[in-house]
Amino acid sequence: xxxxxxxxxxxxxxxxxWQIRQIPGVSGVITTLxxxxxxxxxxxxxxxxxxxxxxxxxxxxxxxxxxxxxxxxKIGTPDRDKYIENYIKTLxxxxxxxxxxxxxxxMPVFDWTRSxxxxxxxxxxxxxxxxxxxxxxxxPEEMFERIDSNNQGYVMPGWEPExxxxxxxLFEAYKGVDSEKLFDNLVYFLKKIQPVxxxxxxxxxxxxxxxAWPVFGLPRIINxxxxxxxxxxxxxxxxxxxxxxxxxxxxxxxxxxxxxxxxAEGRIHFAHVRNLKHHSPGKFEEAAHLSRDGSMDMxxxxxxLYDTGFDGPxxxxxxxxxxxxxxxxxxxxxxxxxxAAYLNGLLEAIEKSEGKHEA
Numbered sequence: 001x002x003x004x005x006x007x008x009x010x011x012x013x014x015x016x017x018w019q020i021r022q023i024p025g026v027s028g029v030i031t032t033l034x035x036x037x038x039x040x041x042x043x044x045x046x047x048x049x050x051x052x053x054x055x056x057x058x059x060x061x062x063x064x065x066x067x068x069x070x071x072x073x074k075i076g077t078p079d080r081d082k083y084i085e086n087y088i089k090t091l092x093x094x095x096x097x098x099x100x101x102x103x104x105x106x107m108p109v110f111d112w113t114r115s116x117x118x119x120x121x122x123x124x125x126x127x128x129x130x131x132x133x134x135x136x137x138x139x140p141e142e143m144f145e146r147i148d149s150n151n152q153g154y155v156m157p158g159w160e161p162e163x164x165x166x167x168x169x170l171f172e173a174y175k176g177v178d179s180e181k182l183f184d185n186l187v188y189f190l191k192k193i194q195p196v197x198x199x200x201x202x203x204x205x206x207x208x209x210x211x212a213w214p215v216f217g218l219p220r221i222i223n224x225x226x227x228x229x230x231x232x233x234x235x236x237x238x239x240x241x242x243x244x245x246x247x248x249x250x251x252x253x254x255x256x257x258x259x260x261x262x263x264a265e266g267r268i269h270f271a272h273v274r275n276l277k278h279h280s281p282g283k284f285e286e287a288a289h290l291s292r293d294g295s296m297d298m299x300x301x302x303x304x305l306y307d308t309g310f311d312g313p314x315x316x317x318x319x320x321x322x323x324x325x326x327x328x329x330x331x332x333x334x335x336x337x338x339x340a341a342y343l344n345g346l347l348e349a350i351e352k353s354e355g356k357h358e359a
Contacts, residue, residue: 001271001305001347002313003340004028004062006331009035010053014327017057023337025344028062029054030103030270030315039070039083042090047097062313063101063270064094066207069189074108075173076185084192091193095200101313103243103270105207106186108177108218109170112210112248113143117329118321119285125320128330130211130251132282140167140216171216179219183231186221190235197239203312205241205269206231210248212255223252225260232267241269244305247317250276250296251284257296258304265308273301273343274317286318286330289339302346306354316340 005020007013007029020026033042033050054061067090070083094102105111119129135143144167177185190204197204212223221227228242242264249255261268275287275294287294305314316339318330325332 001311002028002062003344004030004313004315005336005340006065006315007031007054008328008331009033009050013331014325015331015333017054017059019333021058023340026059026340028060028313030063030065030313031061032064032066038068039072039086041086042067042093044093044096047093047099051097051099061099063103063205064099065103065270067091067094067102067104069104069106071108071170071173073189074106074182074185075177076181076188077173080185080189081192084189087189088193088196091196091200091202095196095202100201101203101205101269103205103207105209106182106189106222107209107220108174108182109140109167110143110215110218113215121285121320125322125335126329127286127320128318129285130283135215140171143216174218177219179221182219183221183234186231187234190240194235194237194239198237201239203239203241203269205243207243207272208245208248210245211251212249213252223249224255225263228260229263232264238267241267243270243272244268245272245274245317246296246298246301247272247274247276247286253278253295258300261301261304261308261310268305268308268310269312271305271310271312271314272317273298273314274339286320288320288335289316289342298343299346299350302343303350306347306350314343316343 003025005026007015007020009031012034020029031050033046036042051061072080072083114128115131115134116129118126120126206222209220209223214220232240244261246257249257249260275289275296275298276284277287277294278284289298291298316336319332319335319339321332322335325334
């Protein structure tokens with residue numbers, strides 16, 4: 001497994017590459033061209049410049065998160081093929097640059113949803129949290145305003161200003177899209193991009209829905225083992241795989257994370273490993289990566305990944321805000337660095353118990 005950290009790029013992230021380089025065991029980043037509008041082609045020169053900057057810091061680009069998918073593709077409008085062709089050109093340019101992994105999602109309107117971005121915990125740290133009762137009391141426009149006003153001055157992934165201005169229009173556009181139509185549109189997209197993925201060996205790793213149930217009446221289709229396996233079978237190719245996100249799938253405590261790992265063996269291309277603390281159905285907050293700080297058994301999750309032969313990149317996911325750090329909510333340096341060290345410690349212990357650890 002390759003330990004990485006998500007990095008949003010120069011000028012979009014409070015964390016710098018030299019800091020990431022100093023986290024023990026972290027050898028690469030998962031990054032993006034954050035300022036390219038959704039649906040436009042990522043140009044070769046921009047990709048190469050991004051790659052040079054990362055490599056100059058002694059790190060490697062292990063994958064992209066995300067090449068976002070235009071709403072026309074998700075909705076299935078008549079112009080979707082134009083945006084799929086742009087996506088194919090972007091994948092071609094990434095492949096030529098030697099980048100072989102793309103994490104993406106297929107969630108309508110909201111890439112992820114939280115009711116609070118800075119819920120204070122008993123130790124004084126703050127975390128992202130979700131309370132369905134709070135969500136039920138507000139409308140989608142208020143949701144955007146809450147995120148935009150509590151983001152510490154950063155543009156949150158999936159909540160870009162361009163989308164903030166079109167929330168009513170987007171909800172109207174998705175009115176006729178139920179879960180079956182959304183699934184069909186996803187399969188259509190994946191089959192269209194298959195040739196370029198096979199040509200360059202690019203692994204597409206879909207990110208689960210977050211949280212793992214419908215929000216504001218919008219469909220969710222990658223939220224449990226049954227739906228994940230349905231997609232992997234519908235496009236039964238090594239390029240079509242999963243980003244195993246423990247926090248997104250774990251938002252529903254009925255999801256057996258280790259069972260999903262075993263069922264999707266060989267098709268998990270990327271892993272986001274983080275912890276949650278459940279309070280009641282539909283109410284959770286994010287926690288430190290340490291198992292006993294939340295409701296998830298991180299040892300068993302890492303062990304399941306190891307046992308099924310996962311050897312791709314993984315990263316600590318959303319961290320707490322600690323030690324007075326000011327950063328994009330969930331994406332500060334300190335707690336994610338602690339998370340990377342903790343996960344590396346679990347992995348070393350597992351490898352040594354199997355007699356396979358190399359010094």
